[in-house]
Amino acid sequence: MRSDNKLRRSVLLRSGAAALLVAGIGAGVASAAQTVTLTETGSTLLYPLFNIWVPHFEKAHPGIRVTTQGTGSGTGIAQAIKGLVQIGASDAYMSNGQLKQNPGILNIPLAISAQSINYNIPGLNGHHLVFSGPVLADIYSGKITNWDSPAIAKLNPGVKLPNHKIIPVHRTDGSGDTFIFSQYLSFSTPEWNSKVGYGTSISWPAVQGGLGAQGNPGMVEALKGNKFSIAYVGVSFTKQIDAAKLGTAKLVNRAGKALLPTASTISAAAAALGDKTPADERISLVFAPGANSYPIINYEYAIVNKKQPNKATADAVKTLLTWASNEGNSEQYLKQVHFKALPKKIRELSAKQIAQIGS
Known part of the structure; x- marks a missing residue:
């Protein structure tokens, strides 16, 4: 009899352990199911900031994981439209034509950025040479071919410029950096505007000796590897420059x-056009008025579909974008990539757009 009682107790204990094990496995599955993974891809200018943001965001929101890729703004926009990613990062807002074809896509600013013009000229890299939109347009169209061109010399009196061919470097991938650089050329140079125009991808004039590169990392490498070159680079790569x-x-x-x-x-330029930002927040900040306005600045956009596949994903996207445009706009993050925070009015417009996201 005592032996039977022991046997029954043993069976009960094993059953209880099995039940606990099953419950534990079930809890693990439930826990895994509660974790939402978001994918961000696009702008190589915004990519460094996302990589700074993500660890802090995930720590504050343990149920959300974010993966990031620097693939260029054109790819970010395209993949967000196709639903391949939840967030397409872009230095460029979508065109009227793109938005007409894809009315469910939002363009939500996350921060304010800028672009620098950089060069590799032996003996002059420590000197801040001056360039205008028309001179850069002539360089990138092949009309100005030498560094000691009279047009460049006129902007840089007293500087001994080398008698050497210029190597202009441009992006080969669909790029928001190309978008804002070509806007500067278009807005300042009517001939460039009429013959080439602006966009994330443009038909670059054939220039002997010109080079193409992918992403901001590729632009920096092209500059480093080619003396007498010039390129446009996002300010988040200032440390590398x-x-x-x-x-x-x-x-x-x-x-x-x-x-x-x-x-x-950068702040002066943003202030000059901030009040003109429409409800859908698609606006160029390039070539802003004002004596102290740097001419190539932009909103960094999250390109997002209003309709997400399910409520959990929609809520996670809203949580990430709300955090990025508020807590993420603090100086501790932005100063590392030389970005500026969104003004209060722009954050309010972004909040209204974020509220439209659902399933």
Whole structure:
């Protein structure tokens, strides 16, 4: 009898352990099911900031995981439209034509950024050469071919410019950096606007010796590897530009003043056009009015579909974008990539757009 009782107790204990094990497995499955993974891809200018943001965001929101890729703004927009990713990062807003074909897509600013013009000229990389939109347009269209061109010399009196061919470098991938650079050329140079125009991808004029590169990392590498080259690079790569001891230009703005991309000149340009930002937040901040406005700045956009596949994903996307445009806009994050925070009014517009996301 005592032996039977022991046997029954043993069976009960084993059954209880099995039940606990099954419950534990079930809890693990439930826990895994509660974790939502979001994919962000696109802008190589915004990519460094996302990589700074993600660990802090995930720590505050343990049920959400975010993967990031720097593939270029064109890819970010395209994959967000196709539903292949939840967030397409872009330095460029979608065109009217794109939005007409895809009315369910939102363009939501996350921060304010800028672009620098950089060069690799032996002996002059420590000097801030001055360039204007028309001079850069002539360089990238092949009309100005030498560094000691009279047009460049006129902007840089007293500087001994080398008698050497210029190597202009442009992006080969669909790029928001190309979008804002070509806008600067278009807005300042009517001939470029009529013959080439602007976009994330454009038909670059054939220039002997010109080079193509992918992403901002590729632009920096092209500059480093080619003396007498010039390129446009997002300011989030300032550390790499400085480490390579490359030159950074002053650009002539709409008021005719030559400026570097600094916190104050970027903020001045943003302030000049911020009040003109429409409800859908698609606006160019390039070539803004004002004596202290740096001429190539932009909103960094999250391209997002209003309709997500399910409520959990929609809620996670809203949580991430709300965090990025508020807590993520703090100086501790933005200063690392030389970005500026969104003004209160723009954050309010973004909040209204984020509220439209659902399943």
